[in-house]
Amino acid sequence: MALDSDLIRMIDVRSRAEWVETGVAEKAWAISLHEDRFAERLFEARVLADGREIALICATGGRSGRVMRSLQNAGYDGFIDVSEGMLGSERGQGWIAAGLPVVNIENAIAALPKPLI
Numbered sequence: 001m002a003l004d005s006d007l008i009r010m011i012d013v014r015s016r017a018e019w020v021e022t023g024v025a026e027k028a029w030a031i032s033l034h035e036d037r038f039a040e041r042l043f044e045a046r047v048l049a050d051g052r053e054i055a056l057i058c059a060t061g062g063r064s065g066r067v068m069r070s071l072q073n074a075g076y077d078g079f080i081d082v083s084e085g086m087l088g089s090e091r092g093q094g095w096i097a098a099g100l101p102v103v104n105i106e107n108a109i110a111a112l113p114k115p116l117i
Contacts, residue, residue, distance in 0.1 A: 003025075007053075008049075008052050008053045008054065008080075009045065009049040009054045009055070010028040010029065010054070010056075010057060010082070011029050011030075011031050011042065011045055011054060012030050012057050012086070012108075013032060013038075013064055013067060014033070014057075014059055014086070015032055015034045018059060019032075020105050022087070022102065023104055023108075024102060024103055024104075024108035025086065025095050025100065025101070026100070026101035026103050028057065028108070029045055029111075029112055029113075029116055030112065031045060031112075031116060033058075033067065041116050042067075044115045044116060046076075046078065047115075048113055048116070052078075053078050053079065053080050054079050054080070055079075055080050055081070055082050056079060056080070056081055056082065057082040057095065058086070059086055059087045060084070060086075060088065060089040060094070061081065061082070061083040061091060064081050064083070064085065068081040082095070
């Protein structure tokens with residue numbers, strides 16, 4: 001997997017309540033679209049990604065898709081949408097149903113690089 005091989009970075013844009021309910025994709029950065037400084041943290045993540053693409057994931061692909069379209073419309077590249085999301089959608093089974101690893105919110109927050117806190 002590209003995330004395990006350090007070829008990409010991933011940002012989970014869901015809310016803290018959602019992270020608590022399902023966990024966060026292992027190695028994803030938990031940066032909620034619903035919290036202050038989202039844009040600032042998103043672009044700091046882009047710097048930290050050091051040229052790697054950044055995958056955006058939410059529950060079913062709706063929010064990550066909207067963020068992706070906004071970034072594309074503003075001329076930003078280097079982002080990709082995980083359109084099936086954590087829970088699955090018509091585009092695929094989703095991270096959790098695929099049996100991909102998750103971590104609890106405490107571990108996800110503890111693993112955030114300092115500039116993303």
